[in-house]
Amino acid sequence: xxxxxKIVILGISTLVISIVFVFVILNDNKxxxxxxxxxxxxxxxxxxxxxxxxxxILLNSKLNNEKFLINIFSSWCAPCRDEHKYLLKFKNSNIKxxxxxxxxxxxxxxxxLNELGNPYYAIVDDKDGYQSIxxxxxxxxxxxxxxxxxxxxxxxxxxxxDNIYFKFLEILKK
Amino acid sequence: MKYIFFIIxxxxxxxxxxxxxINTKVIEISKNLRCLVCQGQxxxxxxxxxxxxxxxxxxxxxxxxxxxxxxxxxxKLKYGDWILYKTPINVSTIFIWMLPIIFILIGLRxxxxxxxxx
Numbered sequence: 001x002x003x004x005x006k007i008v009i010l011g012i013s014t015l016v017i018s019i020v021f022v023f024v025i026l027n028d029n030k031x032x033x034x035x036x037x038x039x040x041x042x043x044x045x046x047x048x049x050x051x052x053x054x055x056x057i058l059l060n061s062k063l064n065n066e067k068f069l070i071n072i073f074s075s076w077c078a079p080c081r082d083e084h085k086y087l088l089k090f091k092n093s094n095i096k097x098x099x100x101x102x103x104x105x106x107x108x109x110x111x112x113l114n115e116l117g118n119p120y121y122a123i124v125d126d127k128d129g130y131q132s133i134x135x136x137x138x139x140x141x142x143x144x145x146x147x148x149x150x151x152x153x154x155x156x157x158x159x160x161x162d163n164i165y166f167k168f169l170e171i172l173k174k
Numbered sequence: 175m176k177y178i179f180f181i182i183x184x185x186x187x188x189x190x191x192x193x194x195x196i197n198t199k200v201i202e203i204s205k206n207l208r209c210l211v212c213q214g215q216x217x218x219x220x221x222x223x224x225x226x227x228x229x230x231x232x233x234x235x236x237x238x239x240x241x242x243x244x245x246x247x248x249x250k251l252k253y254g255d256w257i258l259y260k261t262p263i264n265v266s267t268i269f270i271w272m273l274p275i276i277f278i279l280i281g282l283r284x285x286x287x288x289x290x291x292x
Binding site for chain 2: 133
């Protein structure tokens with residue numbers, strides 16, 4: 001009698017623990033740790049798109065006292081095409097976006113931007129991927145929201161969709 | 175002329191040896207890092223773009239004379255504890271480190287109970 005009770009208790013507790021584990025794993029999988037959220041942005045060197053000479057300058061000083069986005073993109077990345085329309089929408093609402101061109105050639109990048117439109121205020125070359133590592137990114141596309149004090153506030157791994165667009169917009173307009 | 179030739183022959187393997195030393199060091203470090211794109215693989219095993227970048231970065235840092243600790247700390251700063259296979263002991267991870275000890279204690283209790291019972 002005692003043994004049966006013990007087995008039942010053991011079975012139920014195993015079941016409960018495994019259910020908890022499954023739920024934790026299912027819920028947590030999408031939220032990879034983003035250590036750089038909350039940290040201050042490192043200096044970024046790139047060129048302003050409107051600048052004809054395309055001189056590389058320190059972009060941090062150009063973006064004082066305003067919120068802006070950093071978007072890692074590449075012409076060979078298919079999800080980047082999906083999120084492009086949202087980037088253009090951000091641009092139309094006067095939000096500056098710094099594009100980090102990840103492992104791409106200049107030629108492919110310009111045909112990509114000619115085809116889909118250029119949402120970027122400035123572009124940073126990232127042939128070796130070090131700039132992405134500096135931001136704590138590990139793929140394309142990734143988008144970061146930087147606040148007025150140059151802190152990374154929000155990070156999106158993967159393409160922007162409707163929900164994320166409004167989430168970003170809400171914080172940008174605050 | 176002969177001497178110059180001799181010296182060059184002596185220097186080339188030295189250079190190769192130094193490079194090999196750095197390469198083994200890169201492998202050693204990248205084995206302790208988790209690839210965030212294909213989780214479950216170490217950065218050494220993975221051929222994803224991210225893993226290749228990190229390996230390149232490690233090599234560059236080693237050539238600049240940076241220490242292992244500095245490289246680990248830099249990557250930890252950027253990607254969090256998650257990137258290290260060796261979990262550091264702190265407030266949020268102490269439970270994981272204690273877990274085996276807790277299991278052993280529970281098991282010991284069972285064994286002691288059993289022995290007394292018999």
